[in-house]
Amino acid sequence: MLKPEGWSAGRNLVYRLYREEGLRLRTKRPRRRKMAVHREARRQPQRPNEAWSLDFIHDELCNGKKFRALTVVDIFTLEGLAIEVGHRLRGEHVVGVLNRLVRRRGAPKYLFADNGAEFTGQLVDLWAYHHGTRIDFSRPGKPTDNAFIESFNGSLRDECLNIHWFETLAEAQRLIEAWRIIIMRAVLTWLLATKRQQNIFCRQSLRRRRRVKRPLKTNAGYRPPIPSASGHP
Secondary structure (H helix, E strand, C coil): CCHHHCCCCCHHHHHHHHHHCCCCCCCCCCCCCCCCCCCCCCCCCCCCCCEEEEEEEEEECCCCCEEEEEEEEECCCCCEEEEEEECCCCHHHHHHHHHHHHHHHCCCCEEEECCCHHHHCHHHHHHHHHHCCEEEECCCCCHHHHHHHHHHHHHHHHHHHCCCCCCCHHHHHHHHHHHHHHHHHHHHHHHHHHHHHHHHHHHHHHHHHHHCCCCCCCCCCCCCCCCCCCCCC
């Protein structure tokens, strides 16, 4: 620092003066405990098939062999679109499931996922680039950023995984897929009932507006002219 400015003092002299003056120079920066940039709010989908959420859930067979299940949920309709079961699910399996869904429903605009290696890999990134999909990753240690898929996985564990005792991987796939179909039908029934109630409410509101009549004009504010002294108005 001193040589570029023209000082020819040695290292020992500089260090002695530094100690005598009691100078303290921080060599390490303090760690930030908060983010310097505020995280933007995630986009809320306005229609079906606009945003999907992905995550993994773990379980094991009766012989102790573990397996994983990839779950995909439509955030707007809360439908369980797919559940893929396997011992080792990687990025290529995630792309395969997404391709099957795209052939049936089309590609979404957004994908919500955590920072797992299966989702941050090159294969999923290329798939998103090819389909024009934006991937929004959750913050580390913040499962609430992907609350919809966490709620779906909780229901899957409570209503299916904790109830059944799987002997083989094929049996696990069959029972989990049967549970997904039942849940999807229940969700669709609920959506149809909600939409029917909204239509009924809109019709009732329109009928009430039509029944309201406009107020009639009255002569409440009319005053007759004051007669003059000659008897004529």
